[in-house]
Amino acid sequence: MTAPGWTDTAVWYSVYPLGMTGALHASADPDGRPAHRLTRLEAWLDHLIALGCNGLLLGPVFTSRSHGYDTLDYFTIDPRLGDEADFDSLVDACHARGVRILLDGVFNHVSQDFPALREALASPEAETADWFHIDYSTQPPTRLNFEGSDDLVRLNHASPGVAKLVGDVMRYWLARGIDGWRLDAAYAVDSQFWATVLPAVRADYPDALFAGEVIHVELDELKATTLESVTAYELWKAIWSSLNDANFFELDWTLTRTDELLDLLRPLTFIGNHDVTRITTMVGPQAAVLAMAVLCTVGGMPSVYYGDEGGVRGTKYERAGGDDEIRPEMPATPDQWQPPMPWLLDEYRALIALRRRHQWLVDARHEMIKLTNERLVYRSRAGELWLTTELDLSSGHRVVITGADGECYRFEGR
Numbered sequence: 001m002t003a004p005g006w007t008d009t010a011v012w013y014s015v016y017p018l019g020m021t022g023a024l025h026a027s028a029d030p031d032g033r034p035a036h037r038l039t040r041l042e043a044w045l046d047h048l049i050a051l052g053c054n055g056l057l058l059g060p061v062f063t064s065r066s067h068g069y070d071t072l073d074y075f076t077i078d079p080r081l082g083d084e085a086d087f088d089s090l091v092d093a094c095h096a097r098g099v100r101i102l103l104d105g106v107f108n109h110v111s112q113d114f115p116a117l118r119e120a121l122a123s124p125e126a127e128t129a130d131w132f133h134i135d136y137s138t139q140p141p142t143r144l145n146f147e148g149s150d151d152l153v154r155l156n157h158a159s160p161g162v163a164k165l166v167g168d169v170m171r172y173w174l175a176r177g178i179d180g181w182r183l184d185a186a187y188a189v190d191s192q193f194w195a196t197v198l199p200a201v202r203a204d205y206p207d208a209l210f211a212g213e214v215i216h217v218e219l220d221e222l223k224a225t226t227l228e229s230v231t232a233y234e235l236w237k238a239i240w241s242s243l244n245d246a247n248f249f250e251l252d253w254t255l256t257r258t259d260e261l262l263d264l265l266r267p268l269t270f271i272g273n274h275d276v277t278r279i280t281t282m283v284g285p286q287a288a289v290l291a292m293a294v295l296c297t298v299g300g301m302p303s304v305y306y307g308d309e310g311g312v313r314g315t316k317y318e319r320a321g322g323d324d325e326i327r328p329e330m331p332a333t334p335d336q337w338q339p340p341m342p343w344l345l346d347e348y349r350a351l352i353a354l355r356r357r358h359q360w361l362v363d364a365r366h367e368m369i370k371l372t373n374e375r376l377v378y379r380s381r382a383g384e385l386w387l388t389t390e391l392d393l394s395s396g397h398r399v400v401i402t403g404a405d406g407e408c409y410r411f412e413g414r
Contacts, residue, residue, distance in 0.1 A: 001226050001227060001228040001265055002228065003209060003228040003229055003265065003266040004180075004206075004207045004208070004209055004228070006100065006179075006207070007209060007228075007229075007266055007301055007362070008359060008362055009054065009356070009359050009362070010054065010055045010100065010301045010362075011052060011053045011054055011055060011301070011302055011303075011304075011352060011355060011356065012053060012055040012056070012057040012102070012268070012301060012302070012303035012304065013048040013051065013053040013055065013056055013057065013303075013304055013306065014057040014059075014270070014272075014273055014274070014303045014304065014305045014306060015041065015044075015056065015057065015058055015059060015306045016059040016068075016274040016306070016327045017037075017038065017041065017058055017059055017060070017061055017068075017081055018059065018060070018067065018068050018078070018080065018081065018327070019059075019274075019324075019327030019328060019329060020040075020041070020306055020327075020328075020329060020330050021037035021038065021040045021041070021081065021329065021330075022037065022329035023035065023037050023078070023080035023081050024067065024080075024324070024327065024329075026080050028079055028080060029079065032079065033079070034077070034079045034081075034082045034083040034086070035079060035080050035081065035082060036082045036083075036086055037080065037081050037082060038061070038077065038081040038082035038086040038087060038090055039082065039086050039089065039090070040332050040333075041056075041090055042089065042090055042093045043332060043333040043334065044306075044330075044333075044334055045093055045094065045097055045099060046097075046334070047334035048099065049097060049099070050349070051304065051309055051345075051348060051349055051352060052348075052349060052352030052353055052355070052356055053099075053304060053352065054098060054099055054100065055099060055100040055101070055102065055179075055301075056094055056099055056100070056101045056102070057102045057182060057303060058101065058102065058103055058104060059104050059274050060078075060104045060106060060184075061077055061078060061081055061087065061103065061104070062074050062075075062076065062077065062078060062106075063076045063077065063078045063079065064078055064111060065111040065112075065113055065151065066151070067323070068104075068106075069106050069109075069152065069184065070109075070110070070111035070112075070151050070152055071106050071110045071111055071114065072110075072111050072113060072114060072115070073115075074165070074169040074172075075169065075172060084176075087176070088176060088177070091176065091177040091178065092177070095177065100179040100180075101177070101178050101179055102178065102179060102180050102181065102182050102209065102211070103173055103178050103180075103181055103182070104181075104182050104184055105166075105169070105170065105181045105182065105183050105184060106184040106185070107155065107166045107169075107183060107184070107189070108146060108154065108155065108184060108185035108186075108188050108189050109145075109146040109152040109153055109154050109155060109185070110152075110153055110155060111151060111152070111153070112150065112151050112152075112153055114153065116128040116131055117131075117132055117143070117153055120132050120134055121134065121140070121141050121143065124136045124141075127161075128161060130156060130159045130161065131155060131156055131159050131161050131162050131165075132144070132153060132154070132155065132156050133154060133156050146185070146188070154188075157189050157190055157193040158190075158193075162193075163193065163196055163197050166197050167197050167200055167201055170197075170201045170208075171201060171204060171205070174201070174204075174205045174208055179207070179208065179209060180208045180209030180210060180211065181208070181209070181210050181211070182211050182212075182213065182268075183210065183211065183212045183213060183227075184213050185213055186212030186213050186214055186225070186227070186230070187212070187213060187214045187215050187216070191221050191222075191224040191225040192224070194210075194212070194225040194226060194227060195224055195225060195226050198210050198225075198226045198227070199226060202226075209228055209229060210226075210227055210228055210229070211227065211228065211229035211230060211231070211268050212225065212227045212229070212230045212231070213230070213231050214230040214231055214233070215231075215233050216233070216234070217230070217234060217257065217261055219260065219261070219264055222261075222264060222265065223264060227265060228265055228266060229265055229266050229267060229268050229301065230261075230265065230267055230268065231267070231268050231270070231273075232258065232261070232267040232268060232269045232270065232300055234254050234257055234258070235254055235255070235257075235258050235267070235269055235298070235300075236269075236270055236271060236276070237254075238250050238251045238253070238254035238255075239251060239271055239291050239294050239295070240271070240279065240282045240283050240291060242376075243283045243287040243290060243291060243393070244282070244283055244287075246373050246374050246393050247373055248371060248372065248373060248374070248375065248376035248391065248393075249371065249373065251294070251376060252368050252371055252376060252378070255298060255366040255368075255378065256366070258298060258299065258300070258366075259299070259365045259366060262299045262300065262363065262365065266299075266300060266301060266362065266363075267299070267300040267301070268300065268301050268303055269295055269298065269299075269300035269301065269302050269303065270295070270302070270303040270304075270305065271288075271291045271292060271294075271295050271305075271308070272304070272305035272308045273303070273305050274305070274323070274326065274327055275316070275323070275326075276316055276326070277314065277315050277316045277326065278305075278307075278308060278312060278313050278314040278315070278325075278326055279291055279305075279308055280308065280311045280312070280313050280341070280344070281313045281314060281315055285311055285341050285344055285413075286396070286397035286413030287397050287413075288308075288311070288344065289344070289347045289351075289397065289399065289411050289413060290391050290393075290397055290399050290411075292347065292348060292351050293351055293389060293391070293399045293401065293409070293411070294389070294391070295351075296351040296352060296354060296355040296361075297354075297355075297361060297364075297380050297387055297389045297401060298361070298364065298366060298380060299361065299362060299363055299364045299365060299366075299380070300362065301362065302352075302355065304348065304352075306330065307328065307330065308348075309339075309344065309345050309348040309349075310337070310339025310340060310341060310342065310344060310345050311339060311340040311341025311344045311345075312328065312339075312340060313325075313340065314326040314327075314328065347411060350409060351409065354401065354408055354409050357408075358385070358387060358403070360382040360383075360385045361380055361382070361387070363382050364380040364381060364382045364385075364387075365380070365381060365382070366378045366379065366380055366381075367379040367381060369388065374392065374393040374394045375390070375391065375392045375393070375394060376390075376391045377389070377390045377391075386403065386404070387401055387402070387403045387408070388401070388402050388403070389401050390402075396412065396413055397411070397412075397413035398411065398412045398413070399411045
């Protein structure tokens with residue numbers, strides 16, 4: 001599928017709202033009053049723009065039981081974040097600055113307390129009984145969970161009712177001004193479901209973007225989904241592990257895979273997000289610059305995870321609360337933020353500025369020029385336009401980017 005034309009210039013700033021605003025572990029107001037934390041994101045929009053980004057990629061904002069991926073109500077804003085008026089204000093503030101906004105659609109599973117699930121578990125005659133995979137032969141009835149998690153219950157994507165629900169949710173928030181959807185755990189949903197739901201929504205909102213969370217790329221299956229973008233996890237893994245292992249053969253191989261993906265759609269590329277260990281923690285601050293250089297010189301829509309630009313650290317653990325380090329609260333305004341590594345912020349700005357000057361890179365393919373374990377030189381090309389990127393680990397961390405007019409970026413770390 002062809003992505004909307006506005007994605008030609010998209011550079012995303014990815015935020016996990018419940019964490020960034022300090023709402024994740026906050027207690028709900030006993031009287032049900034919204035906390036209005038969502039308005040704090042408006043204060044960060046100018047930071048986003050100064051960094052060079054022009055898109056806000058939001059994690060879950062709907063009413064949920066805890067971390068946002070256990071939805072209770074798709075049509076309301078989580079009261080720990082605020083209310084619909086706060087959301088409308090954020091959308092207006094984004095669009096006033098020319099910033100696009102993408103919402104996280106968690107349509108693979110819901111909370112164990114999702115009202116329609118409770119109705120379905122109470123009776124096989126319930127209108128929503130076929131929305132879930134429920135075995136009524138057991139007492140009490142059992143339901144199919146997602147990846148072994150008792151608090152995440154899978155939706156039945158063969159149900160017409162579920163298809164209608166998802167389509168209705170998408171249209172509701174698109175009507176409120178969002179520019180598209182990131183579809184959480186899209187890899188776990190049958191491609192026929194997306195092929196049924198997305199074209200109908202796209203007919204009403206032809207300029208909307210639909211980007212699926214995909215871990216392992218299967219090109220034939222992706223074609224069937226009609227998605228216009230997917231998360232480039234293979235590229236993310238190749239970037240950090242090539243830097244850690246001094247093995248640029250892996251990165252070169254994966255860039256070839258990314259070229260094949262670009263023939264089909266426009267991937268959402270990243271070196272950090274709400275689900276993975278922070279890039280500075282993973283590879284160190286010097287190598288993080290090289291990782292960012294790759295992100296800004298290969299095809300796809302690059303995404304920066306909030307705080308990475310200033311060297312925020314954090315490790316993801318496989319345990320309860322294991323995501324807290326990578327989803328931290330930030331100050332109410334960027335003026336109050338003291339980045340752990342201010343110099344890194346300058347490198348991010350410079351690399352994103354380079355990307356913005358060469359907007360054709362969104363569709364660029366790579367050509368390998370020189371390749372050893374510790375040194376990779378590749379050319380990014382789109383037609384007659386090109387940039388050459390040299391990554392060198394042989395004596396520290398070095399990256400040089402050159403174009404037809406000569407050198408346009410250089411970093412030589414220790």
